[in-house]
Amino acid sequence: MTETTLPRELSAAELADAWWILSQDDRVQGFRLLAPDEAGEFFAGLGVKDQAELILALTPGERRVWLRTLAPDDAADLIQEAPEEARAELLALLDEPTRREVAALLAYAEDVAGGLMDPRFARLRAGMTVDEAIAYLRRQVREHVEFALLYYAYVLDDAQRLVGVLSFRELFAAPGDARVADVMHRDVVAVPEGMDQEAVARLFAEHDVIALPVVDEEGRMKGIVTVDDIVDVVEQEATEDFQKYGGMAALEEPYLRIGFRRMIRKRAGWLSALFLSEMLTASAMGRFEGEIARAVVLALFIPLIISSGGNSGSQASTLVIRAMALGEVRLRDWWRVARRELGAGLALGAILAAIGFLRIVLWQAFGVTDYGAHSLLLAAAVAASLVGVVLWGTLAGSMLPFLLRRVGLDPASASAPLVATLCDVTGIVIYFTVASVVLRGTLL
């Protein structure tokens, strides 16, 4: 037994606060110290990884209690999170109808509509009167039939096909003897069960609803996705994109929780790949070693010039990746984006060129640095290179996400470091090519 430093009385807020830094043992002990009603809410509020870890550390009796507090979709997520060998045992802890529902959900990939949905929705028949419908639903509630969300009622035909939807508000407001078929909405937005969760999130944003029905290929209703699950999806997708964009594999675990070695593996792969690509800069510069030896002053501006390409490229790729994630920009828009970024690259390049030109001329004029007899030509070479490098960076940064998506990869992999690396190598070639034209016969 390890000695515990936890206080005897614990509130859910205190436990949540300390959660990230507690050991597995302390977590279990802390959880057991909670008042029963607090423990229920605390358990429901945990992330699915934490839920799985916690439940596997409890006794079988406790496991049954807490697993049964979960809705079928959440239970399915938890079981999916548990190691393969523990899954059957966890599934067996559920009561029979829930077990069947959870087993059906486990057949879906986690990140499609079918994996997000809850199969417990309120269903009606089109031929019922409104009075009958209300009485039917109230009876179900009284008989403890669980619904994921008692907000919409879905109208199904004999083949379980979705034919209409009705909010509770509308049901209440309609005359009691009206038929459900006459008051329901027939133009239902439904989600195919295989739809990717990002696309589902976009549907929610477009239609501003709090739940959407999920149907199979024959239009049979399988469950509902509720908007609170979509918040998690949106956060999770944004985190993945953000981490990929930062130049690494998505962590898939909270930063302070992931094991050190796992984290290093996630980061070292991309970092090494970038490093190997960046080695091309040494090769590229090697080809201009003669020029550098003749005019060392040229080397001074290399980091300035190549980083400008990387910075402008990272702006462009950020904009395009995020616009794609939000559905504002699609593959077929590539040409419109390219034209836009062509203009942006020229404008931004011109601004930086002007600053760079002034910098060299002024430093020379005020004697801060001595760039030699040909400082004006040097300034011109730097400025011209900047236009070229920024233009290239902007175009490369904006087009790379399209290219990645076209070949089926995640556009967010067009990361700031990747774009910067691309721009470094080409930046060196552009710079020395421009310099050798502008400075031929003078510095070179």
Added chain:
Amino acid sequence: MTETTLPRELSAAELADAWWILSQDDRVQGFRLLAPDEAGEFFAGLGVKDQAELILALTPGERRVWLRTLAPDDAADLIQEAPEEARAELLALLDEPTRREVAALLAYAEDVAGGLMDPRFARLRAGMTVDEAIAYLRRQVREHVEFALLYYAYVLDDAQRLVGVLSFRELFAAPGDARVADVMHRDVVAVPEGMDQEAVARLFAEHDVIALPVVDEEGRMKGIVTVDDIVDVVEQEATEDFQKYGGMAALEEPYLRIGFRRMIRKRAGWLSALFLSEMLTASAMGRFEGEIARAVVLALFIPLIISSGGNSGSQASTLVIRAMALGEVRLRDWWRVARRELGAGLALGAILAAIGFLRIVLWQAFGVTDYGAHSLLLAAAVAASLVGVVLWGTLAGSMLPFLLRRVGLDPASASAPLVATLCDVTGIVIYFTVASVVLRGTLL
């Protein structure tokens, strides 16, 4: 009159599809071509900026119709979006009770709970019986009292203070003669009206609810925030963070919609600032001009070394920024993060150092490049510099977000380009310092 290229019959989906590329005139015409029920849904689905632009381009009669279809919180958002001089006129188009509600909402900042909430919620008294409560709510629905969301009923005391909450499901399931006070939950999670929208989003994620009540300082209930608004908040905050992280001011408008000059202004500011900072690299290198002249081969590895600092720093800052946005890491965790990143920086630096060392030794051995007589010492200098630069990049990238938050700035401003720029200058100093120690008496 401009000639229109729009077809006579138009579906909402077609209009939505073409929306981004239509002129203002074409949008108005397209909107008028929609069937009335489709137009309503289309209008509700537009972003608030588009809603404002569209409504201002319509006739006063049309304006009244469409403005009145909006919930008070959405109407307030739209009016906030309109130019100052148009606001009073728009407000006047609303009916009297809604106008008062909207005016109250306009007093809140857009990005706090008060600015997100809808004041139309279902309210009950604790002393009612369940039967009375249901009859009361049904009567309100029949009398066309609007509710933002008919899912929870909130129990208020005489001073309008929130004392309990009850879902409709619970109301239905309770015996008809029970008192509301006996079946309601008293431990209500309530949002202070001034709470920042990011914090509100975190509360939703923690508690997995579809609505939360908003209260003022005295605990008086002012409205509810619904989870569908939170999806928008989460997406909007992620977009802002992402764009800041890409090294620019947040666009605040869809990429394909924002005017070219506005976009250039948003991008040029940061780009110029980064460029000016990056000029320090030229100054830093200027101090080592002698070393470069003596050993041009040293210059070849500059981009490789400094970019490694930038890349590892961008990974670290990404991780910390995102973890902060999700509430996983707080200010007081800085020391734990620093220790973690110290280890990560050393590990990653060692990996890159090994690759870099091998590259130089192998290229020399197989005659790909000739680095001269001291290639082994050169390789050692590059490897040692890489450890230092990657360690520095990792620490700088992980601590900068803490520093920014500490002084009240957005941690997402610790952008990939900013971190890269920081690392470029220090990278050069580290590299040449290490090189001058290792290579003294041989190359230098």
